Amino acid sequence: MEMDDETTVFTTLKSFHAFIGRPDLPKEPSEQPIGGSNLQTRYTQAMEMLEAAEKVRSLTEANHLDQEKMQLELSHKRARYDLEKVASDSARHLEHELDRNQELQERIKRLEQREEDSAKTHSEQLQTNRALHKNLHDLKKKVDERDMTISTTNQTISSLKDEIRELKQTIQKQDCTILAKNLENQSLQEQLDQLCRKRQEVNQLCQSHQSSQNSLSEHEIKIKELERRLYLQDQDIALVKTTRSHAAKVQDLDKEVCHLREDNAYLRGCIKNTGLLKEEVIEMRNKLARMEKTKEDFRLNEKLQVWENLGQSTGLNIRKPEDLSREVIQIQQREMALKEENNVLSIRMRSTDRSKCQLQGETLQQRSKALEELKKKEAQDSLVRRLQKRVLLLSTERDGMRAILESYDSELAHTEYSPQLNMRLRAAEDIVRKTQNHNAEMEAQLNKAQEETGTLKLKLKTVSVQQKIEDGERERQRLEQRNYILEMRYQGDFDPVQTRVLHFKLNPTDVAKQQRQQEMEALRAEVTCLREHLRSLKGAGSLSSQDNPNTVSQALSLCLPPSQEVLGNDLRKQLESSQMKNQRLREVFQTKIQEFRIACYMLMGYQVDITTENHYRLTSVYAEHMDDSLVFKKEFALSSPGPPTTLVTFRGKG
């Protein structure tokens, strides 16, 4: 630096000297025109000025150098200070290094000791290792054996699992069938209930019907009774009338009464006589009874004698009752034989009767046939008569014709008119034929007319029967109406002849009934709809249960009626909102608990974390290293959950 400064000073000096040295040469020509003195002065002046300038420059340079010197001194001082500082630092470092060295040496020593220890332990461990290897080998063998057994057991387990799976499948199938059966059962039970209800209703109706019939019969009986009473009353009225007519005859009766009183007195006398006579009669009766008794005794005696003489009278050998019984048996046998004969005869008689009846029927039929035949014959006779008449008419006509022909013949010659005659003959024959045809037609018409009359008669009969039936029906209706009227009259409610019962058409009962019916119909429609759904579901279920159970639920959700779908949507919305709420709460809890933990850590200096279940990690702010931590494990006593007690490990560095 100083060298640089010096070089600059020297260069400036050199350049100045060069400047001064150079003008010396050109000055001579220029000084000459001006004059020598002037040039000298000017030269001196310039020199003076140069000197002054050099002085100023040297002064500034000196100042500059002084400043530089000061700066250099300062830098020197600073360098020195720094050097001293560095020296002291290095000395301190050295000391520190020495200390460390010593420490390290101690550590090395410790480590060497440890190495020795570890070598010892290593050899021990090797020995133990060998023993363990042996053990391991044994254990491996055992494990192999166990593996073998395990594999066999696994095989059996797998086979058993297969069986279980099959059984589960069968169980599921059975469950399905049970469910189906249950559903069927429910539906059947519902039907049963409905039928039961219907049956009850029908029973009730039957009962009410029976009761009404009973009441009707009672009413009829009552009506009859009333009519009877009415009849009796009529009779009474007739009686009253007769009594009234009798009352008119009271005077005559009074006279009669007098007569009768007299008669009475006479009759009283008679009664006394009759009393006496009655007593006599009683006595006579007693006598008669006694006589009858004696008579009976006589009769018995006579009978005894007859019995005793029976053997003699009959000529049989009857001495004892046994003989009699034998005889009786014989007689009975004979009677039996006779009865049999009688029966046979009666049977024959009956058969003959039957045949007779049949024959009578046949004769009747024959007679009716004969009658018919006779009728036919008569009809035919009449026909024949008519035809004979016609024939007569025709013959007369023919005769007339013949007469005409003959007159023609007489008038004209034979030869000329033979063709005309032939013509006429033919014409006449045609007419005869026509008439015959006409006759046949007429007969056919007659037959037809007869048949028609027969059918008409039948129709007439049926019409009359129908009319009778209608009349009967009308009569029945009239009687029913009368019965109703009488019933109403009897019940005292109203007289249908004079009164009519009216009600408003749109009355609440009818409206309610209509509503009820509509509801019933709607319910029925819903039931049928649901049944169809169920059926379709069953169909879908049987198909899809083999593939995937989720599809069943899908199908279920698809086939749900709209009301349930809406309900499902509502539920889904509720679920979503609750899930959202849950999540928000979780987030808030997380942030808050983090805050709390950080606050605890800052305030207390300790932080507890749960690494896994029942493991707690305690980290301290005062630990040497951030990773230093204590891990505690909690041993659960089910009865008394105490604080985590067992210290498990110590983790950390340094």
Next chain:
Amino acid sequence: MTSTLKGITLKGSAELVAEFFSFGINSILYQRGIYPPETFSRVTQYDMSLHLTTDDKLKTYLTNVVSQLKEWLFDCTVQKLVLVVTCLETNEVLERWQFDIECDKSAKELSAPREKSLKVIQDEIRSVIRQVTATVTFMPLLDTACAFDLLVYTDKDLMVPEKWEESGPQIIHQSEVVALRSFTTSIHKVSSMVAYKRTDSA
């Protein structure tokens, strides 16, 4: 109301009786629980608290029937009014509230008002309605859904109006009958009775 304090005309009598029927039917429907009690509102009539329906359909039905009945009462052609309570499940008649009406047909010719004060008539009506209320204590409970119908017994020669039709008497088989009080306006006499189906326990 044409009836004065001292006398009563045929028209006034018809109106009074029709009014009685309107209130009587309403209170029977309330007391027997045929319509829910919350559809009734309290009013004061005949110096007592009565219930009138607020159900619009029922109101129109009752006004239709009562107005027609008023006409018939004025013509003296009505013989009976019967309120029939029917079980909707079994279509069985359970109750029959019968009001026999005796009309004095001579009032049609003679236009002179009868001498009976309104107060006395209303007292009689009040006692009838009180008795109707009291009968609820012994009548069997209607524990099924029921509906009611009004039957009007008229003279046979009457023309049947357009909205009306003939009906059966709907008599109860095996019934218990309780005769209630009667009242008279001196032109119309209304005697009431109730018949109800005999229950097995009774």
